[in-house]
Structure formats: C-alpha cells, structure tokens
C-alpha cells in the first residue's frame with residue numbers, strides 16, 4: 411500500500427513510497443480504515459498551504475516506519491481530503507467492517523487507525539475522533555458520519571465527496587453569516603473566535619435585504635454553492651441582486667437563472683469590470699450595502715471590482731463588506747500568503763472560515779438541530 415506525502419515547504423513537491431499494513435492489534439474504541447473515494451479540489455491546496463497554522467498536518471502524521479527522508483515530519487506531511495473510507499477492522503460494536511464512513515481522510519492509499527467516541531446530543535450516525543495528536547484540529551475535521559445511503563452507489567458517494575464539504579460553505583454563509591431569520595438560525599461572525607477587523611456580528615450585519623452581493627470566481631464550486639443557497643432564501647430576505655464575476659459568464663448566468671431566485675442576477679467577465687454598464691446595473695438596484703465575496707478571483711479581479719465600487723457615484727455611499735473565502739487556484743508560498751494578508755488588512759477584508767461557523771452553530775443550537783437544517787438543504 412502506497413503512502414502519499416507532500417513537502418511542507420514546497421507543496422508542488424510530492425512523493426509516494428510503499429509500506430506494509432499495520433501489524434499492531436487495533437486499540438479499543440477504534441476502527442482501521444482505508445480511504446476509498448476522495449475529492450481532490452482546490453481545498454486540498456489550502457490544507458497543505460495552511461497545514462501548520464490550522465493543524466491539518468496533525469490529522470494523519472506520516473507513519474513512524476516511513477523511510478528517510480519522508481520520516482522527517484517537519485518536512486513531509488500527508489495532506490487530508492474529504493470523502494468516504496471503508497472500515498477494514500473495528501473494536502466498536504456499532505461499527506462493523508465494510509461500513510462506509512464520511513469524513514476527513516488521508517489523500518493516500520495507506521491504512522489508518524481512528525479512535526472514536528460519541529457525544530450524547532449528536533445525531534445517531536455521528537462519531538468524534540479523540541486521538542491526542544488531533545486535539546488542536548478544528549472540531550469539524552474530527553467529526554465522522556456513518557453513511558446511510560446505498561453503499562454500492564459510488565456515483566453518489568463521489569458527488570458527495572466532491573461537493574458537500576464545499577457546499578457547506580455556501581450553506582453557512584447564507585444561513586448563519588447572513589441568516590434570513592435570526593429566530594431560526596443565529597447570526598454568526600464569518601470567523602468566530604478569531605480576532606478580525608470586525609469584532610461583533612449583529613443581526614444588522616447579517617441583514618442583506620437591501621444588499622447587492624458580488625461573487626468573485628463565481629464558477630468555483632464554493633461560489634456556485636453560495637449562489638444555490640442564496641436562491642433558497644425566502645422572498646424579502648435579500649439579496650436585491652447577485653453579480654457573478656467569472657471567466658465563464660454564459661454558463662454561470664444560465665445556471666443562476668435555472669435556480670429561479672427571488673433576486674436579480676447578472677454574470678460578467680473579469681474584463682467587464684472596467685465597463686460602466688456593470689456599475690450602472692449595480693446602482694439600479696439602489697443597495698444600501700454591498701457584499702463582495704471572493705472565492706479565489708483571478709489576477710487583478712478584486713482590485714478592478716474594488717475601484718469600480720469606490721469610484722461610482724451611486725455605489726460609493728453604500729456600506730461595503732468584503733469577505734475572503736478562497737485563494738486563486740495555484741500553489742503558493744508562505745511569502746505569497748503574507749502579502750495576501752497585508753492586502754486583507756489594507757482593505758478591511760473579513761476572512762471567512764466554514765469550520766468555526768459550523769462549530770459555533772453546533773454550540774448554540776445543538777448538533778441535532780444544526781445538522782437537521784443542513785441535511786434538509788443538502789437533500790434538495
């Protein structure tokens with residue numbers, strides 16, 4: 411079985427090496443699994459890039475018996491990915507071998523052990539990884555869900571692997587950050603618990619009923635998931651309009667219309683941001699607030715949009731809220747990240763992170779209630 415490792419200092423450099431399966435007996439309350447269906451998306455680049463800061467490298471440390479130089483855990487790591495794994499062996503009576511489990515797995519063919527426990531108020535199928543080496547990992551990444559869908563339906567599992575983790579970002583964005591109904595779902599800060607340019611997040615901050623939302627890199631899966639979740643909002647809760655900026659405006663424009671949203675939509679190319687008709691379209695909706703959400707725009711995209719909004723008479727007075735969700739799709743160095751962070755500070759950009767938002771929702775509402783809403787929407 412091959413282990414796949416990535417260089418922590420240069421994420422473009424990766425290697426595989428064979429390793430025999432574990433010979434040690436499985437510990438109590440544990441499962442031994444191999445990942446069977448994984449999604450490789452732009453997110454995996456982020457997991458490698460910020461693997462030290464957000465402890466993603468901690469989830470699956472390189473096996474101790476790896477050959478040199480890969481046994482140096484400061485230099486090499488196993489990058490995680492979302493998807494399904496199959497249980498090979500279990501010391502947990504409720505989880506039998508061949509069970510398919512949803513969660514965060516190594517993007518590697520090697521067999522791994524997980525130690526699981528249950529939280530009393532969690533849904534029946536949810537288990538939590540409790541290994542010491544994962545203590546600093548955000549809770550969302552330590553949650554494992556037994557699959558109840560047809561285990562032979564690989565196409566469904568593949569779809570779920572590729573889309574669900576990212577779709578959750580669009581869900582929490584529309585349902586919590588910009589909650590349409592604070593009595594149902596509380597307004598939650600885009601990056602709760604972490605110092606941000608904006609300290610508190612009130613119901614007023616969450617209100618987008620008089621707002622135009624502008625999505626950059628709108629054709630990303632995350633951008634499309636946001637568009638889908640915005641389209642599910644009740645009439646009157648906003649936004650007034652959704653401008654999608656993308657290299658594929660025709661397809662994205664048609665997709666937006668197919669969602670039959672209660673708001674106006676327009677899809678444009680990045681180069682169109684220099685045209686006055688885009689600003690006129692935005693101004694015609696008379697927004698009192700403009701929310702820009704950057705899902706990883708192409709070179710110069712954000713700056714072009716920022717100057718369009720700031721220089722147009724009908725838009726410059728509107729409150730401007732800028733959320734950073736993703737990076738442009740390429741391999742970065744940490745120096746690139748530092749430069750991006752400086753730009754974030756300069757424009758008062760608010761970072762958004764799905765994991766802490768979902769964790770805050772679980773704390774406030776309880777896991778059963780929070781997952782009920784999420785599962786119901788995902789089921790659509």
Ligand SMILES: NC(=O)c1ccc[n+]([C@@H]2O[C@H](COP(=O)([O-])OP(=O)(O)OC[C@H]3O[C@@H](n4cnc5c(N)ncnc54)[C@H](OP(=O)(O)O)[C@@H]3O)[C@@H](O)[C@H]2O)c1
Pocket residue numbers: 451452453454456575576579626627628629630631632633655656657658705706707708709734735736737738739740762763764765
């Ligand atoms: N903060 C969070 O909680 C969170 C959650 C989920 C995802 N993310 C992040 O969001 C970003 C998008 O993830 P995803 O999986 O949705 O991405 P994806 O589906 O792979 O998106 C690819 C899109 O990125 C755009 N793009 C920009 N520069 C590009 C380039 N040089 N080459 C190719 N495409 C380029 C393109 O959109 P256009 O043609 O429309 O420009 C393309 O369709 C990632 O950085 C991911 O880590 C963050």
